[in-house]
Amino acid sequence: MYDVAVIGAGPYGLSVAAHAAAAGMSLKVFGRTMASWRDHMPQGMFLKSEPWSSNLSDPRGDRTLERFGAERGFATRHGEPLPIGAFTDYGHWFAEHAVPGVDERTVTSVAPAGDGFHLATADGERVHARTVVLAVGVMPFVTVPEALAGLPPRYVSHSSGHRDLDRFRGRDVVVVGAGQAALETATLLAERGARPRLVARADRINWNTVPEPLERGPLRSLRSPHSGLGTGWTSWVWSQTPWAVRKLPASTRERIANTALGPAGAWWLRERYEQQVPALLGHHLHGAGVRDGRVRLVLGAPGGGTSTLDADHVVAATGFTPHLDRLGLLDASLRRAVTTVGSSRAPELSAGFESSCPGLFFAGLLAAPSFGPSMRFVHGATFTAHRLVAGVRRRLRDRTPARVPQPAAPVAAGSVPAVRPGGGRRGASPCGAVEDR
Numbered sequence: 001m002y003d004v005a006v007i008g009a010g011p012y013g014l015s016v017a018a019h020a021a022a023a024g025m026s027l028k029v030f031g032r033t034m035a036s037w038r039d040h041m042p043q044g045m046f047l048k049s050e051p052w053s054s055n056l057s058d059p060r061g062d063r064t065l066e067r068f069g070a071e072r073g074f075a076t077r078h079g080e081p082l083p084i085g086a087f088t089d090y091g092h093w094f095a096e097h098a099v100p101g102v103d104e105r106t107v108t109s110v111a112p113a114g115d116g117f118h119l120a121t122a123d124g125e126r127v128h129a130r131t132v133v134l135a136v137g138v139m140p141f142v143t144v145p146e147a148l149a150g151l152p153p154r155y156v157s158h159s160s161g162h163r164d165l166d167r168f169r170g171r172d173v174v175v176v177g178a179g180q181a182a183l184e185t186a187t188l189l190a191e192r193g194a195r196p197r198l199v200a201r202a203d204r205i206n207w208n209t210v211p212e213p214l215e216r217g218p219l220r221s222l223r224s225p226h227s228g229l230g231t232g233w234t235s236w237v238w239s240q241t242p243w244a245v246r247k248l249p250a251s252t253r254e255r256i257a258n259t260a261l262g263p264a265g266a267w268w269l270r271e272r273y274e275q276q277v278p279a280l281l282g283h284h285l286h287g288a289g290v291r292d293g294r295v296r297l298v299l300g301a302p303g304g305g306t307s308t309l310d311a312d313h314v315v316a317a318t319g320f321t322p323h324l325d326r327l328g329l330l331d332a333s334l335r336r337a338v339t340t341v342g343s344s345r346a347p348e349l350s351a352g353f354e355s356s357c358p359g360l361f362f363a364g365l366l367a368a369p370s371f372g373p374s375m376r377f378v379h380g381a382t383f384t385a386h387r388l389v390a391g392v393r394r395r396l397r398d399r400t401p402a403r404v405p406q407p408a409a410p411v412a413a414g415s416v417p418a419v420r421p422g423g424g425r426r427g428a429s430p431c432g433a434v435e436d437r
Helices: 011-022 035-039 065-072 084-098 180-191 218-223 233-240 242-246 250-259 267-274 332-337 365-371 380-398
Strands: 002-007 027-030 107-113 116-121 126-134 156-158 172-176 195-200 279-281 284-291 294-300 306-311 313-316 360-362
Touching (some): 002 011, 002 380, 011 027, 011 084, 107 126, 126 380, 172 294, 172 306, 180 195, 180 267, 195 306, 242 250, 242 365, 242 380, 250 365
Parallel strands (some): 002 027, 126 360, 156 313, 172 195, 172 313, 195 279
Antiparallel strands (some): 107 116, 116 126, 284 294, 294 306
């Protein structure tokens, strides 16, 4: 039996694993290393965040992106965007030096089992662990607008579904969204010979400003401090105080997770985008269908009324929504039992990132409604890793037996299950409340 099983080998999973290994825990790490970065981002993309704020976390703090760049012969400079490929290579290098082996098999189920959890892999092996950390990244939470969800894959895809955009050369492609993924995908499409057009509900595109120098006078630094999520006091608060966000009421945390650090394009992309990509801003997607082998979008215009737009393909750069019910690998009894944040379906987490089910921990996007928007960025892995591993150590010392969730009785057709505060059904949460420790 392992002390801890980490599911996910992206920045959060690798950082947690590095801290767990250094703490002497018996450890098993599952997942394809940096899979989201190497398989689900188009070639030619750049890292939006600054290199110095994109480090994975190890206890000694010496496996940095800067050190990796120095070993590989390239500089990581403030204000100079880094290719995604270089960051992906950094993640592999980090895993090789800070994590004792990554098992790239897929975990298909996590279920309660006595004093811990049983994990099953795609090839049929069963692994037993006292604690489990779910650091599954963003891919389980892909969000596509309802109007597009019924179209065949030939006509619609999510922006995370493309590694190579060359297949769209010479084709009309509509990109839906106004964030970095939408703007950069549309730009790369144009640069690869496609004819992209952006459609967004927003009436304007927000662009990040050119970063200020790291070395500045005290007055400028006080007026607009640097942080891992950008410059300014708002970004500083989200970056430096996730622990304080967690102490806010659930409804406030939900609102912060949904609205803080909203869609915006990187400053270095603006000129490339504006020279090549036409946009329909302030347009709402009302419907979509296939007509004569093309996609026809029905759009709500800013001043009222509707218009149509035809294309060969639609790319939905519409983000990711944290939702427990999308974690098919998590046993249904556990999904029902975990206490959630307010009206959302994201887990309510302790200060040590433990859910209401003892021994079950979450990291990354699913932690955003508990700890704030920093959990959506690589920068948040540093805050997460040592606190989560401290939570695992407390759980292993405590050895409080978990009240194992049992499958809820089927709900009769036409009946409405009672809902308790926190989002679950009454009687379906034997795991108890989240401990504030």
